[in-house]
Amino acid sequence: MSIVFIAFQANEETRPIVDAIVADNPAATVQHSPGLVKIDAEGCLTVKRASIEERIGRPYDLQELNVNLITISGHLDEDDDEFTLAWKD
Amino acid sequence: MDMKATQKKMSLKDRYRHLTRGLDWETTYQPMDVVFPYDKYEGIKVHDWDKWEDPFRLTMDAYWKYQAEKERKLYAILDSFNQSNGHLNVTDARYINAIKIFFTAVPQVEYMAHRGFSIAGRQFRGVGPRVACQMQAIDEIRHAQTQIHTASNYNKYYNGINAFVHQYPRMWYQSVGKSFIDDAITGGPFEWMVAIGFSFEYVLTNLVFVPFVSGAAYNGDVGTMTFGFSAQSDEARHMTLGLECIKFMLEQDPDNLPIVQGWIDKWTWRGTRFLSLIGAMMDYMLPKRVMSWREAWDIYFEQNGGALFRDLARYGIKVPDCVAQAAEAKEHVSHQLWAALYQWNFGTMFHTWIPSPEELDWLSAKYPDTFDKYYRPRWEMWAQMEKEGKRYVNAGGLGANCQVCQFPMIFTEPGDPTKLCHRQTVYKKEKYHFCSDHCQHIFENEPEKYIQSWLPVNQMLQGNMGGGGLEEFFKWVHLRPGIDNMGFEGSEDQRNFAQWRGMATTNS
Numbered sequence: 001m002s003i004v005f006i007a008f009q010a011n012e013e014t015r016p017i018v019d020a021i022v023a024d025n026p027a028a029t030v031q032h033s034p035g036l037v038k039i040d041a042e043g044c045l046t047v048k049r050a051s052i053e054e055r056i057g058r059p060y061d062l063q064e065l066n067v068n069l070i071t072i073s074g075h076l077d078e079d080d081d082e083f084t085l086a087w088k089d
Numbered sequence: 090m091d092m093k094a095t096q097k098k099m100s101l102k103d104r105y106r107h108l109t110r111g112l113d114w115e116t117t118y119q120p121m122d123v124v125f126p127y128d129k130y131e132g133i134k135v136h137d138w139d140k141w142e143d144p145f146r147l148t149m150d151a152y153w154k155y156q157a158e159k160e161r162k163l164y165a166i167l168d169s170f171n172q173s174n175g176h177l178n179v180t181d182a183r184y185i186n187a188i189k190i191f192f193t194a195v196p197q198v199e200y201m202a203h204r205g206f207s208i209a210g211r212q213f214r215g216v217g218p219r220v221a222c223q224m225q226a227i228d229e230i231r232h233a234q235t236q237i238h239t240a241s242n243y244n245k246y247y248n249g250i251n252a253f254v255h256q257y258p259r260m261w262y263q264s265v266g267k268s269f270i271d272d273a274i275t276g277g278p279f280e281w282m283v284a285i286g287f288s289f290e291y292v293l294t295n296l297v298f299v300p301f302v303s304g305a306a307y308n309g310d311v312g313t314m315t316f317g318f319s320a321q322s323d324e325a326r327h328m329t330l331g332l333e334c335i336k337f338m339l340e341q342d343p344d345n346l347p348i349v350q351g352w353i354d355k356w357t358w359r360g361t362r363f364l365s366l367i368g369a370m371m372d373y374m375l376p377k378r379v380m381s382w383r384e385a386w387d388i389y390f391e392q393n394g395g396a397l398f399r400d401l402a403r404y405g406i407k408v409p410d411c412v413a414q415a416a417e418a419k420e421h422v423s424h425q426l427w428a429a430l431y432q433w434n435f436g437t438m439f440h441t442w443i444p445s446p447e448e449l450d451w452l453s454a455k456y457p458d459t460f461d462k463y464y465r466p467r468w469e470m471w472a473q474m475e476k477e478g479k480r481y482v483n484a485g486g487l488g489a490n491c492q493v494c495q496f497p498m499i500f501t502e503p504g505d506p507t508k509l510c511h512r513q514t515v516y517k518k519e520k521y522h523f524c525s526d527h528c529q530h531i532f533e534n535e536p537e538k539y540i541q542s543w544l545p546v547n548q549m550l551q552g553n554m555g556g557g558g559l560e561e562f563f564k565w566v567h568l569r570p571g572i573d574n575m576g577f578e579g580s581e582d583q584r585n586f587a588q589w590r591g592m593a594t595t596n597s
Contacts, residue, residue, distance in 0.1 A: 002396030007299065009318050033379055035306030035314050036299070063101075063147070066155040067162070069322040071295055073393050075400070076144035076329050080101045087400050 004045050004074030004085040007038040014068045020051035036070055045074070047083040105146035109217045110139060125214040131277035133349075134342035138215030141337050145326050152224055156231070159319050163235060166315045171242045177593045178309040180376040182586035183577050185247050186439040187374035188305070188313055190366065192240035193253040193438060194266045195297075196233040199320075201270040203229035205281055212278040218337075221330050225286075228323040235316040242312065246589075247582050249438040249574070252567040259554065259566045261436060261545035264495045268542060269363045273356070275538070279338065280352050286331025288356035292394045294324045297367050300385040304375045332397070339404040346405050351534070358411040358527040361390075361418075362494040368423035369430065372452065373444060381455035386419040411527045414503050420456055421506055424464040429499040431471070432483035435559070438568060440577035443472045463506050480576065484559070490544040492521045493528035497546070500524050516540065 006021070008014040014037065021039055022028055028041040039045065052060045062083050074085035099107070116124050128135070147155075169175075179185065203226050210222030244250045257263055273284035302317030335353075338345045368382035380388075398408045431441045444452065449468060452460045471481050488497025502510040512523040516536045523529040532539045548554050555565025563570050577583055 002399055003392060004396075005393075033300070033303045035303050035318065038299075063145075063151050063155060066145075066147075066322060066326075067158050069325050070318050071299055071321050072325045072328070073295075073396065075332065078101065078144055078146055087396055088403070 001043040002074075002087040003040050003042060004072075004087060005038055005040045006045060006047070006072050006085060007036050007070040008065075009068045009070060010035055010037045011068065016055035017047070017052055017065070017068075020055055021045070021047055024048050024051050038070075044084065044086040046085075049081050101146050104148045105143065108148050109141075109143070109220050113214075113216045121214060125212065127212040127278055128214055131279050131348065133279045133338055133345050135215070135338075136341055138213075138217065140340065141215050141217030141333070143217060143221050143333065144329050147224065147326070149220075156227075159322065160231070160235075163315050163319045164238075167235075167239060167242075167312055170311045170315075174589075174593060175309075175311055176243060176246060177586070177590050178311075180308040182247075182582050183374065183440070183442060184308045184310065184376050185243060185582065185586075186249075186441070186577065187370045188240075188243065188310065189247070189249045189439040190370060190374075191313070192236060192243070192250050193256060193260070194263055194366075196236040196240070197253075197257045197263075198266050198270045199229050199233040199236065201274060202285060203227075203233065205229075205270070205274040205285065208274070209278040209281050218282075218334070221333075225323075225327055225330065228327070232316075232320045232323070235319065239312040239316050246585065248569070248572055248580075249440075249582075252438070255567050256438065260438065260568075261549070262430075262497075264490070264543065264545050265363060265366070268495045269359055272359070272538070276352075279334070279348075282331060282334040283349065283352040284356040284359070286327055287335050288331075288353060289360045290324055291328040291331045291397065292357055292390065293360040293364055294321070294328070295389040295393065296364055296385055298324060299389065300380055301367055301371055304371060304377070304379045307377045307379050308375055335401065335406075336404075339401075339406070350406060353406065354409040354411065354527075355531050355534075357394075357409045358415075358525075358531070359494060361411065361415045362496060362524075362528070365418075365422040365426050365496070365500075368419075369426040372423040372455075373427040373448075378451070381452075382423045383419045383456060386415075390419075391416065414525065414527065417503055418500070420459040421463070421501060424452075424456075424460065425499050425501065428464070428467060429488070429497060432481060433488075433497075434575050435482055435484065435570060436562070436568070436574070438573045440574060440580050440582065442577045443468055443475065459506065475576075487546045487549065489522050490542075490546050491524035491528050492539055492542055492544065493523060493531045494525075495542065495544060496524055498522065498524050 008017065010032065018030065018037055018039065022030060025041050025045050028039050028045060031038045031040065047062065047065065049060055049062050062078065062080070065083060072085055074087050077084045077086070115121060122129065206222045206226035206229060210219050210226060213219050213222065240250055257267060273281055276284060298317050298321035302314055302321070305313035305317060335349060338349050371378065371382045371385065398406065427441070430437060434441045449465055453465065474481050488499055490497055498509055498511055500510055502508040510525055512526060512529040514521050514523070514529055514533060519540070521532060521540070523532060545554070549557065549562060555561035568574065572581060
């Protein structure tokens, strides 16, 4: 299965986002590189709005991800509640 | 009495649909094909433009909101970096030469990308791609601006980047990046989307903006880290757009497949060649290194590009032939390119150096199959020559340019890294030269386009670069020999950095 990934700037705003992604995607692995944090997962990775809101204690719009996003890999499907990356092979 | 608002907020999907559906109209004064003459002539067949979907589903208000937030963050960081003389916190002033290469080439390419997406946005008759191109055009000009703003602070203190606008169409090696984007923009709108949105953005920009920019962060360059990651966050959308465009074309009509495959093959190779420069920057110019070029290639090209091609196999897309050569070349290109920049350093606007013994060992460890065998002996010989006061320069021989990628012919034969690769084609009684089979094939598919290439070495020998001699070239290109270039050891940049850093860390 191919790897999908998402990378963020490593800062205070993304710490709870990374925590939420890791909690929701148990197979995901986190890699730290200077200035950035990259999350790899086999086949599919989902970012959930509710999980982020739980951690930051305020309403969150998934499009806010754009502010600290660095890069992604995989086909994206985004709606109000989930941001999903997946390969279809 | 106030009415309580009961209007339900539209979902993301609905908001996007309202932005991109039903806002256009069928023209009546003129036929649609006259109003949009360019989105059919490449041969791509489209039956339903409404099948185009931007997976990020950004609406204009969200776009402006989040881009504004990115800009506020970026400029706050940049201002504080500049205000606190952050440039003196980079690991070593050698590092600054890596970003001189970046600053003198990339903002210009970004600016042309801005123009390209503005043009493509006008040429597509479908509203979805037009909206996406409009946003990307604004992103690209933002990248050019933020890079130039970051460069301007370095330009106050260091040599070499003061004449970048003048030099972009004149500096010999700049023709590599310039011809890449110019050749893409002179294709049609769909080819442009494949060249930039797919091959360059999806398959290749990660290599520039993720490991290289992480390297900038590692070397203390907060300015470059900030604009680099901020730019790449837009690239995440651009890659998605490039991939969407590929899927759209392939799903619209089976006849589109061979055309799309041809563009993928061509632009994957062009991008691979172009990025060799980043390879040299990562392996040789970063005093502290996050990973080698080969390792970055493994992750971002082979693993990530491989996943993409496996996924697209369901449409009949095949892995481009050039990928096999690129897999072999990842062990060589950075070394070959740095050697080229070293020997022609009298004609560049940055300094070069011979890797230190510790750096040679790092390269040996990262390239166990090639470095000691092919490249270390050369660096040791050149180091010995420098010690004897006989620094090697290749002033007698200017490398002939490849007619397609415009690199001097510095790359080696597949299977034999001791032999330069050189191909020739005769077209209309004129002989043309190439660095590789893939560049030769690109030419042979479109000879009338590529015979027009403006090749720096040919131009120089014809007297079109200020005269014909090196001194005239320096004057014409606004280069100050020995100040802007040649050895970092003993340079004005090295002296100034040492003095200013001394002032920043002591009271004397």
